[in-house]
Amino acid sequence: MEEKFKPTFYVTTPIYYVNDVPHIGHAYTTIIADALARYQRLSGKKVYFLTGTDEHGQKIEKAAAEKGLKPKELADRVVVRFKELWQKLNISYDYFIRTTEEFHERGVQKIFQQLLAKGDIYKGTYQGWYCVSEENFLPEDVPLEAEGYKICPDCGRKALLLEEESYFFRLSAYQQPLLDFYAAHPRFVRPQSRMNEVVSFVRQGLKDLSITRTSVRWGIPVPGDPKHTIYVWFDALHNYVTGAGYGWNQELFQTFWPADVHLIGKDILRFHAIFWPAFLMAAGLPLPETVFGHGWWLKDETKMSKSRGNVLDPYLILEKVGADALRYFLLREVPIGLDGSFSHEGFVQRVNSDLANDLGNLVQRTLTMAFNYFGGQVPRPGEETGSDRELARSFFETRDRVFSLYDDYALSRALEEIWVFLNVTNKYLADNEPWKLAKKPESRERLARIIYQALCAIRGSSYLLYPVMPETAEKIWTLLGESCQPGEVLKSSLDFYGLAPGARLHQPRALFPRIDLAEFIGEMEKPWARAETAPKTEEKMEYISYEEFKKMDLRVAKVLAAERVPGTSKLLKLQIDLGSEKRQIIAGVAETYSPEELVGKEFIVIANLQPAVIRGIESQGMLLAAEVEGKAIIPFFDRELPPGTKVK
Ligand SMILES: [Zn+2]
Incomplete structure (x- = not known):
């Protein structure tokens, strides 16, 4: 990357809506964010990683009422489930924001007032299709039926055309400024195909946006006009600034805003790529660097949905294989801009071949030899030969490529490169046949060099893997007696020959046990689980x-x-x-x-x-x-x- 070194990195996930419990889609976005945050910490940056929950709005009010709870009580329960899952997945967020927190509500009101004062927010009349049964307006994009009315997508009833007083955001005034901004920042939205989508949408013209409701009680009141509450999107998007100190911690805000990357699912791209930068322009705040819209996970090529009964349960997978295998699979299988398809066969195949064989066996084999031949110490290496230098050179090249791929959010490609290097190391061992040299006392120095090289290759790979597989990296560091604080390993100083001869190693144990496919499928698709969800x-x-x-x-x-x-x-x-x-x-x-x-x-x-x-x-x-x-x-x-x- 050509830009100058920026010492900070701010990454966000969307805030998740609390009318649902966490599923694999939430896990995916959050794992991507975690890998990026860990990579940036590894490379010595000060990182701020924000995730959280969106807790206002009519749907939550209703979901809570159905359970006889207050909306905040429902939110409190769901928040616990999210936090539990993030802990199991080793998500290293710095702050978990909830939109019901007071500093957030005050921040949103402050911006609302500021925009009202400068005329970017004005009072008008909202006309929309209203569902009497649900007591809410239908989303704008629900199509008109041939007979001239709209049907509520939630309950299938005929909606009525109603008017209510509403505050509007003057989005129409930002059409040209947005187009100018996109032209100057062609990589604002990634992947590129989505940037094009956004530009052509904005070119068609932007209508002012209704941002308050009088029919919704569970929301942030409009300052000075409390019969209105602020509509969820205006409320929710501002979490990215309030969660980073806006209005309550100026130093934090100065340090991290604007965000480096907002990670989002592609379904909420318009809100993040059009509304959000327009709100920020209006408030006079700098715009984020990148909005990255990731793809969907499909199950065996079909969209996961409750009615199909094919929703993946992240807890079940975690229980069976642990966090790192799931993190690795999701980030390796597809580049983050594309859709991925989850199949049990594909998952088991990756765990067995990439993790148990390529990585696990390499570590196990090398450490076992270090114990059998050198008493569990890092051997003092003999002279370097051509193939040793070749291995080191291959590492340095891999390291530089992997870092620049991580910089470019190309996590899947980065993992691919690491695996090429692991296999180069496996081939180095196969070619040099240390187990044969071990039988010849005169080859002891050569043997020491080969084991030393392999240990160094494992150590180097562990740092490259750390962003995606932190638990595995830490296990490897323990085996190698390496005391590592990730922030201290500046990427420029990640050397190949980082192991001190004579250092104590620890007894190896299997990092990734092989999974039996039939047994795995049996556990994931219990007959009773299917019966519960079968259409x-x-x-x-x-x-x-x-x-x-x-x-x-x-x-x-x-x-x-x-x-x-x-x-x-x-x-x-x-x-x-x-x-x-x-x-x-x-x-x-x-x-x-x-x-x-x-x-x-x-x-x-x-x-x-x-x-x-x-x-x-x-x-x-x-x-x-x-x-x-x-x-x-x-x-x-x-x-x-x-x-x-x-x-x-
Ligand atoms: Zn309805």
């Missing part, structure tokens, strides 16, 4: 007799205790009181109910259902629930009943 087919009614119905023993059960089944996102283990006895059941309701809220509740169970073993835990019965969009909704009673009461 319902409309079948012909099949009648059962009253005698058959009478065979079912339906009872009122009261929950005594509840806990999550570790490693699953859906399952709760419930201890229930059936009056005459206590039992344990496993229920797929964790996406709708927390363990705490079920304790003390009563519902209906089928008491004489044959017991089943689910995830190794016995389930003695089944509770009744409705399924709505993949989520279980339990029918509760309107009064308390004695546990064990018969239902018929």
